[in-house]
Amino acid sequence: MRDERMDADDPLRALADALDVEPSPGFGAQARQRIDADRGARRRTRRYAMAIIVPAAAIALVVVWAAHRPSDVQPRAVSSHAEVVPQSAPPHPVAPTTEDLAAERSATAVVARTRESRMRDEGRRGSPRAFRNESQAFAAVPVVVPRGQLEGVRQLASAAASGRVRIGPPLADWAAGVQPEATPLQAPDPLRVPALSVEPLAN
Amino acid sequence: MNAIVRPWPAGRVVSAEDRVRDLDDRLAESSALAVRVAFSVLRNHADAEDVAQEAFVRASRRLGALRDRDRFRAWLVRLTWRMAIDWQRSGRRRGTREDAVARLAPQHGNAEVDVAARERAARLWQAIDALPERLRLVLVLAAIDGHTTREVAALAGVAEGTVKSRLFEARRRLQEQLR
Numbered sequence: 566m567r568d569e570r571m572d573a574d575d576p577l578r579a580l581a582d583a584l585d586v587e588p589s590p591g592f593g594a595q596a597r598q599r600i601d602a603d604r605g606a607r608r609r610t611r612r613y614a615m616a617i618i619v620p621a622a623a624i625a626l627v628v629v630w631a632a633h634r635p636s637d638v639q640p641r642a643v644s645s646h647a648e649v650v651p652q653s654a655p656p657h658p659v660a661p662t663t664e665d666l667a668a669e670r671s672a673t674a675v676v677a678r679t680r681e682s683r684m685r686d687e688g689r690r691g692s693p694r695a696f697r698n699e700s701q702a703f704a705a706v707p708v709v710v711p712r713g714q715l716e717g718v719r720q721l722a723s724a725a726a727s728g729r730v731r732i733g734p735p736l737a738d739w740a741a742g743v744q745p746e747a748t749p750l751q752a753p754d755p756l757r758v759p760a761l762s763v764e765p766l767a768n
Numbered sequence: 769m770n771a772i773v774r775p776w777p778a779g780r781v782v783s784a785e786d787r788v789r790d791l792d793d794r795l796a797e798s799s800a801l802a803v804r805v806a807f808s809v810l811r812n813h814a815d816a817e818d819v820a821q822e823a824f825v826r827a828s829r830r831l832g833a834l835r836d837r838d839r840f841r842a843w844l845v846r847l848t849w850r851m852a853i854d855w856q857r858s859g860r861r862r863g864t865r866e867d868a869v870a871r872l873a874p875q876h877g878n879a880e881v882d883v884a885a886r887e888r889a890a891r892l893w894q895a896i897d898a899l900p901e902r903l904r905l906v907l908v909l910a911a912i913d914g915h916t917t918r919e920v921a922a923l924a925g926v927a928e929g930t931v932k933s934r935l936f937e938a939r940r941r942l943q944e945q946l947r
Contacts, residue, residue: 576892576895576896576939576942576943576946577907577910577911577939579892580808580892580896580907580908580911581911581912581914583889583892583893584804584807584808584908584911584912585804586800586803586804586807586813586816587800587803588799588800588803588817588820589813589817592799592803592817592820592821593792593795593796593799595817595821596795596799596820596821596824596825597791597792597795599821599822599824599825600791600824600825600828603825603828603829604828607829
């Protein structure tokens with residue numbers, strides 16, 4: 566019961582009486598309604614955010630990819646022996662054909678694989694990625710192109726000779742000795758290529 | 769009472785129905801506490817209910833992290849207290865604070881007695897408002913539902929000894945002001 570003599574002696578009891586309030590009967594239902602409404606609103610906000618963020622991220626990805634696509638990347642030496650073709654060299658007016666690019670990819674892959682397998686044969690340890698990162702180690706390992714892959718190298722040399730792709734001096738020197746039109750290609754087995762660098766021409 | 773809400777067992781898959789039931793349990797269990805805490809600041813029943821409901825809305829967002837009943841109640845009390853103070857400062861009060869004075873000074877029909885009672889009630893609230901927040905929260909929690917010092921300590925998130933000293937200090941200041 567509320568204390569009629571509410572005074573300085575008993576403030577806590579008076580406060581307890583004053584705070585003895587009960588929620589109104591509809592309090593729980595109203596609270597539930599507000600909670601449900603809040604959940605709905607948050608769900609909608611999430612959906613809208615996704616509708617904006619996902620396309621924006623996709624656009625950003627495309628922009629970044631376009632800015633760093635392979636044709637814009639500076640030519641990279643496959644080994645420390647290779648020399649990069651100077652940028653000042655005038656671009657050839659003829660664009661590389663699909664076959665040229667395929668040949669270039671094929672020859673590059675052959676070189677990388679054979680280096681790694683050669684290093685493994687010599688007892689070097691590490692993953693292929695680690696081998697690729699060891700530029701100094703690459704420099705010491707001669708590149709071996711197996712007979713079965715010669716066609717790709719021949720096509721690359723042919724493309725280089727016609728000016729559709731440019732290749733670095735070591736392979737260029739080697740390719741210069743090859744008659745691209747000669748069939749079949751006469752080459753020792755295994756064919757030893759000291760180093761290779763390839764620069765695809767910009768479209 | 770304590771058994772109404774228990775933590776979900778680890779690894780249990782909680783269905784939407786479980787969540788709804790759990791929220792309803794907590795609403796039933798802690799509504800009065802939240803409304804009273806808000807009322808102690810706002811002194812208006814409608815405003816207090818508004819703030820308490822808003823506190824439940826926020827609490828519902830963190831229901832998963834506040835599975836423990838005592839932690840939930842403590843968190844709800846502090847959130848409601850904070851929100852009520854913000855509400856009061858923001859000037860969003862809809863009604864006057866007369867509710868609280870009227871609760872302490874009911875009408876008896878004798879005008880002179882009624883006026884004196886209302887004055888005393890107004891003085892008490894004034895004295896409570898003049899207390900620092902840390903003392904006021906402890907005092908209010910101790911006044912609600914006859915909470916023990918241990919319960920107040922758990923709700924306010926302070927040590928039991930701190931509650932005792934704050935209660936002592938709050939009472940002393942109130943008595944001084946109401947003398």
